[in-house]
Amino acid sequence: MTTNTATDGLLHKGSGLQVVVGLGQSGLSVARYLAHQGYQVAVTDAQATPRLADQLPAEIDICQFGAIDAELLQQAARIIISPGISLDTEAVAAARQANIPVVSDIxxxxxxxxxxxxxxxxxxxxxxxxxxxxxxxxxxxxxxxxxxxxxxxxxxxxxxxxxxxxxxxxxxxxxxxxxxxxxxxxxxxxxxxxxxxxxxxxxxxxxxxxxxxxxxxxxxxxxxxxxxxxxxxxxxxxxxxxxxxxxxxxxxxxxxxxxxxxxxxxxxxxxxxxxxxxxxxxxxxxxxxxxxxxxxxxxxxxxxxxxxxxFTGLAHRCQYVATAADIDYFNDSKGTNIGSTMAAIEGLGAVYAPKDGKLLLILGGQGKGQQFGELTPFINQYVSQVLFIGEDAQQIEQHLRAANISDDVALHQCQTLENAFATIQQVTASSLSQVQAVLLSPACASFDQYSGYADRGDHFSQLVDQLSLPSQAV
Structure with a gap:
């Protein structure tokens, strides 16, 4: 591979080739910043056609897409890695082994x-x-x-x-x-x-x-x-x-x-x-x-x-959506790990417990290697129904059962949010239902079914809005 050299007059910093690995928003900001500073910059990304490639500064003419270019990384004076790319990626690990500095935009x-x-x-x-x-x-x-x-x-x-x-x-x-x-x-x-x-x-x-x-x-x-x-x-x-x-x-x-x-x-x-x-x-x-x-x-x-x-809080973070049929709906789609979901269950559960109310909890997605049994004490205390969606739904149920989830908590495999809402209407129609609030707090990543947690939360809110339509029309 041919690259520009210091004789091109670009390197008033005198620090050699700067290679940006990953062309998301942070990678693009790094490329722009370094080019503006006068460094010689190259960019590599595993995607064949990164969405932001056309926004790179014109002076950046070394771009290797379709794979993270190991040869390019070996020529770097410094590598600036995007947060979504693991340091264990083969090409990056080889560069670190060669004592090439690897840093982030931070x-x-x-x-x-x-x-x-x-x-x-x-x-x-x-x-x-x-x-x-x-x-x-x-x-x-x-x-x-x-x-x-x-x-x-x-x-x-x-x-x-x-x-x-x-x-x-x-x-x-x-x-x-x-x-x-x-x-x-x-x-x-x-x-x-x-x-x-x-x-x-x-x-x-x-x-x-x-x-x-x-x-x-x-x-x-x-x-x-x-x-x-x-x-x-x-x-x-x-x-x-x-x-x-x-x-x-x-x-x-x-x-x-x-x-x-x-x-x-x-x-x-x-x-x-x-x-x-x-x-x-x-x-x-x-x-x-x-x-x-x-x-x-x-x-x-x-x-x-x-x-x-x-301060009203953030979208998708224990965000109140609406009340339908006397049940409150909360969107905590940004709850992508068990610690976050524990906090949401405990925080909201304590609000409804004095009224003898329970939560209906929607869990699931990509589990990221977590042990979901840790949720069991919180579910046993505050939740009467758990609905599972997404890629790791079966595994999450297995973890909860192995951790002695209470017989008083009903578990439902739903695969999708649409199916979950059909189940919600069934279980809350009973006069014996204790559910006073529905909480989407999946404790999982969303990429199995959605483009991100915001997409998942927006879908949840849309489904809630559909529930609310009949009562609004009366």
Missing amino acids: QLFCDACTVPIVAITGSNAKSTVTTLVGQMAADAGVNVGVGGNIGVPALTLLDNTDMELAVLELSSFQLETVTNLGAQVATVLNMSPDHLDRHGDMLGYHQAKHRIFQGAKSVVINREDALTRPLVADNLPRISTGIHAPDKGQYGLITDPEGQIYLAHGTERLLSADKLLIKGRHNLLNAQAALALGELAGLPLDSMLDTLQQ
């Missing part, structure tokens, strides 16, 4: 960024907390950039030359190739098994997540989850969050004698839970995390509390 961003970074990861709630912190900053008058694993690729944020604060959602895939992020404040919100098909085991997953703490100036930890605590640098400023009453300077929950729950900072009651538009105990933890991150980033408390009371 590494390029943190090397170039001159403003404080709020860095957020975790198995669940990353997008909710990232969005909420970004909104808190904007409402406080801060010129903030929000991106990373959510919405805008991190490098694109650098186009805003007036940016004062960067708030980044970071996945384990992005973090596994980042060194010394140097965030103003960093957090691992929570840890539960996810992406074990990629990281191999929980240790590999944990190690990838905890790279977020490298070089951090302060940290936020979850008192309920020991795996969120950094293993080193105990002298760093830190704030903790949790479901119990907090110590001085920390965040938590206080319950008054009448049973009203308050967000609290030390002994100070900040806001009653019923003032929040987002519901469930997991969202009270999310609110605390956002307040703690904002405090360490220098945001004013009064302004953050105002933002909290206006």
Whole structure:
């Protein structure tokens, strides 16, 4: 293969060929950024005709599509890998063996960024907390950039030359190739098994997540989850969050004698839970995390509390859809792992339990090597019907049965959401049904049947809307 050389005059950086592996949104942002910086850039992708190829800068003329080009990678001075591509991919592994540096777009961003970074990861709630912190900053008058694993690729944020604060959602895939992020404040919100098909085991997953703490100036930890605590640098400023009453300077929950729950900072009651538009105990933890991150980033408390009371949550994240035939429907399609689904079951289940209500839970899709038996205690407590859909539906049922799911919980194999809705109408028609809410929280990836979790959630919402039509017409 023939490539351009330094004599072409492109390499004022003097760093040799930069090879971008994977041409999704982040890969395209990397290619544009490096080309603009004056590097010589090549791109390779396993797809024969990547959808974004026609958006590459004209000066990038080395493009190898149809397979990740091992020969091209061996010529690289540096490889910038997209998060969707495993480091164990044969061509990438061979390049690493040859001591060719492999980094992500996040590494390029943190090397170039001159403003404080709020860095957020975790198995669940990353997008909710990232969005909420970004909104808190904007409402406080801060010129903030929000991106990373959510919405805008991190490098694109650098186009805003007036940016004062960067708030980044970071996945384990992005973090596994980042060194010394140097965030103003960093957090691992929570840890539960996810992406074990990629990281191999929980240790590999944990190690990838905890790279977020490298070089951090302060940290936020979850008192309920020991795996969120950094293993080193105990002298760093830190704030903790949790479901119990907090110590001085920390965040938590206080319950008054009448049973009203308050967000609290030390002994100070900040806001009653019923003032929040987002519901469930997991969202009270999310609110605390956002307040703690904002405090360490220098945001004013009064302004953050105002933002909290206006925040409606994210689409596909325990999102209320509608009520049909006196049953509430919630779209948690973004719940793609068991930890997220546990939080959704517990958070919503606790809302309906005082009314003697139960949840109907829709599970299934691509299981990613998870052990679904861990859901059983939550299902036994809050759920009366489980409907299985998707590729791993049979395996998920087997896991639940092996974990001693209660005889009081009815299990239904439905394959598709359409079939699930037919079953919903059958089981809820009975006068004995305890179901007061239907929760789509699949604990699985969606790619067996959908283009992504949003597509799955939109389909769920459409089916709910069809249920609602007759009552609306009356």
